[in-house]
Amino acid sequence: MADECGIALLFPGQRLTNNLIGSFNWFETGDSQRGGGEPLSIRQMIKQVVDDHSVDPSRVFVTGMSSGGAMTSVMLATYPEVFAGGAIIAGLPYRSADNMMEAMVRMNGYGSPSDRQLDALVRGASKFTGPWPTISVWHGDSDTTVDNSNASAIVRQWQKIHKVEGPATRVEMVDGYPREVWCDADGRVVIEHYIIGEMGHGTPISADGNEGLGEEGEYMLEVGISSTRHIADFWGLTGSGAARRAESKTAA
Template sequence: MNTFACRFCWVLIATLLSMPAFGQSSAAASGHWEFGLYGNLYGAREYQVWLPAGYADGNDQLPLLLVLHGCVTGPNLMAEASRFNEIADAERFVIVYPRQNVSANPSRCWNWPLAINQSRGAGEPSILAGIVAQVKSHYRIDERRVHVTGISAGGAMTSIMLACYSDVFAAGAVHAGGMYKAATTLSGGAYALLNGSIYSPDERGRRAWECAGSPSPRQLPMLVFHGSADATVNPVNGRQTVRQFLQTSDLGDDRQDNDSVGSAATSVATHQIPGGRSYTVETYSYGGKVLAQHYLVHGMGHAWSGGDGNYPFTDPGGPDASLITWLFFKDRMR
């Protein structure tokens, strides 16, 4: 098939897939799932939307959380393991969980190391941004309070989404992932996972600021969770992610690399979960605002901290990452 014909097919598919495939909404005692599809020239993805309890009873606009699963999982497993839906019911926010296709990646990983997926308006980021836009058009969403989080490959894609769509997202949270453009090839991605990125977080911080087209000056709050014993994604990736987004916020503050936002933690505290793990929290506050927090969970491997232990890739002995993530997002607006 020639290039023009391929593009024509994708335009037709994208038109069909952009039509909502949602179930009927009705008032319910608890939240419920609805389903959709979105496609563009770069492909198509299914997604699931969790509407919180009482959504149909009000007219107010609610926050939206984009949640990106890790490899070999999907929306349902991500929701059950994290228990995000329970928090959404209690706190009243909408969640959208996209599903990676096996045709795009046999292990259902988001393809974060590929250059096509590291810029605005192209590749998987454009699909994910399109999903967010479609959900905003069908539900009552407060555009000032749209956030993104993910784990592992979904965490690395979270860094890309917050960097390249800083006009869409108010804040992000990376769980066991990596910084923006930690690698630009598959082999480089494998190296970064095991050893950390070979690139400077400060340089990548500038690239991240540039990816969105250097919009109006704005800082990008970032929360990072990582296990100190993570053998799948080296914990150094968490530290690099914090440093990269602090540099991005330094540029977003006044468009200058002048250390108006520094790289030193303003407070460090260690806590203990009764009967569980200890963890250290580094907080980076500037101008009266918390711009970044780094949670290092001692002894935890590659897992969602505080998740439901009945599911893989969770560590119920750690602090509740889902609740902490939501509380980090709760009062932040774009």
């Protein structure tokens, strides 16, 4: 897709000296705040890519799965001015945990901060006042590694910030799966939420056909919907988002 659409990609990698299983330390205080740790390191990488490749700074996006999804939440909260949008796949809300023990509890779907706390955590992460990045949330309903209640908590964390509290503006079926969207006062979709039925812990892919992407494997789960394409459409990177969603929509 990067070749197809002319997208510059950055893949930040974790050092095993920082985390023995190569995950991001999204739950550590020093790695979940602006100006230090892993968020600052990733921010510096982004600036380097933007400068080196003359990337439009208003068209920078961030996505990740699992600990990468949780770190996506961290980046969107701590450096919201950097991103036009973010996509959190099988992740967790920003600052929902402050240590490893809490992280394990939250991953199992217990003890999430209140909606008021979730909102305050993002607002307190920077001095930014908007406009805020758009949010795309994806999660499998059979995920036994990160409970899908975290997906709903992510949506709630950003609803008040985007001034779209309450039920979804509409629900539609896309490639056989429900897509909830929340629209702002101008009718722009600012939050979207996909729950993928019977999918475990991983990234939803659709590898078949002319527009297939990826290859089924560990954490790359063939479920007949390409999160990659739909997220890129949502961000306006493909130039065909509205048309593609219209083709794949079966009910509204």
